[in-house]
Amino acid sequence: MSILELTNVSYRAGGRLILDRVNWQVEPGQHWAILGANGAGKTTLLKIACGYLWPNSGGEVTRLGQRLLDLRELRKSIGWVTLDMPGKVPADEPALDTVVSGRFAQVGLRRKLLRDELHARLFDEAREQLAALGADSLAAQAFGTLSQGERQKVLIARARMAKPLVIFLDEPCGGLDPGAREHLLAALEQLAQRTDDIALVLVTHHVEEIMPAFTNTLAMANGAVVAKGESSELLTTALMTQLYDVSSPQWIRSNGRVWPVW
Numbered sequence: 001m002s003i004l005e006l007t008n009v010s011y012r013a014g015g016r017l018i019l020d021r022v023n024w025q026v027e028p029g030q031h032w033a034i035l036g037a038n039g040a041g042k043t044t045l046l047k048i049a050c051g052y053l054w055p056n057s058g059g060e061v062t063r064l065g066q067r068l069l070d071l072r073e074l075r076k077s078i079g080w081v082t083l084d085m086p087g088k089v090p091a092d093e094p095a096l097d098t099v100v101s102g103r104f105a106q107v108g109l110r111r112k113l114l115r116d117e118l119h120a121r122l123f124d125e126a127r128e129q130l131a132a133l134g135a136d137s138l139a140a141q142a143f144g145t146l147s148q149g150e151r152q153k154v155l156i157a158r159a160r161m162a163k164p165l166v167i168f169l170d171e172p173c174g175g176l177d178p179g180a181r182e183h184l185l186a187a188l189e190q191l192a193q194r195t196d197d198i199a200l201v202l203v204t205h206h207v208e209e210i211m212p213a214f215t216n217t218l219a220m221a222n223g224a225v226v227a228k229g230e231s232s233e234l235l236t237t238a239l240m241t242q243l244y245d246v247s248s249p250q251w252i253r254s255n256g257r258v259w260p261v262w
């Protein structure tokens with residue numbers, strides 16, 4: 001059964017069609033990348049998948065075969081790490097508390113409200129989540145003092161605390177320097193390789209960020225799906241030209257990644 005299934009989803013806003021009959025299934029054990037130029041409809045698609053928007057021009061979204069009705073339950077089952085999220089986390093909160101707060105789907109942890117026994121268990125779990133991203137050394141550091149790459153790791157660990165079915169990573173490498181980007185991508189690759197109970201969906205503008213574990217890619221243009229399938233077959237010069245309206249790049253393929261040279 002699909003973790004998430006969008007069938008003929010259409011969405012209209014501002015007098016025009018933003019999503020046009022989108023079909024997409026995320027199966028257990030899959031990790032996806034989503035590509036598309038600015039304005040292609042990626043964020044709108046994710047908002048619909050999370051239940052923040054409803055397909056107002058037709059179509060259906062199901063999660064584990066069920067229609068999305070209980071919004072609280074739904075939002076716990078789909079984590080979303082966005083670039084504007086760091087601004088919402090209290091700057092003086094220790095990173096470990098930020099991770100624990102993910103279990104309650106709230107921003108800012110109220111430690112006093114936790115029972116001792118639950119407290120110990122959750123904090124142990126949060127340490128494990130940080131360690132899975134190679135970020136355990138950050139546990140005691142105030143969130144506001146972390147670098148951008150470190151914040152992304154903490155927020156991904158936080159999203160995993162809710163034990164979601166899917167985590168959407170919306171341009172997690174945005175604003176990172178090349179070294180920080182490679183560290184984050186390596187951590188994501190390791191996580192994706194070891195995790196098949198939580199699907200990861202990476203939205204990116206840069207094909208070289210599609211690590212080998214992101215075996216499937218969805219490509220969008222003008223609100224419609226123009227290609228979807230195995231990343232290794234789908235990433236072609238013709239698709240890049242179609243998506244970004246630039247002349248065909250040459251490809252450098254290395255370690256399961258594809259680097260376009262325009």
Ligand SMILES: Nc1ncnc2c1ncn2[C@@H]1O[C@H](COP(=O)(O)OP(=O)(O)OP(=O)(O)O)[C@@H](O)[C@H]1O
Pocket residue numbers: 013014018036037038039040041042043044045
């Ligand atoms: N509420 C709205 N009213 C009018 N237009 C909207 C609305 N929401 C989205 N749009 C338009 O829909 C299009 C798709 O927007 P969306 O944010 O989904 O694109 P995107 O692929 O995520 O882009 P980016 O890569 O720049 O983040 C854009 O042209 C945007 O202006």
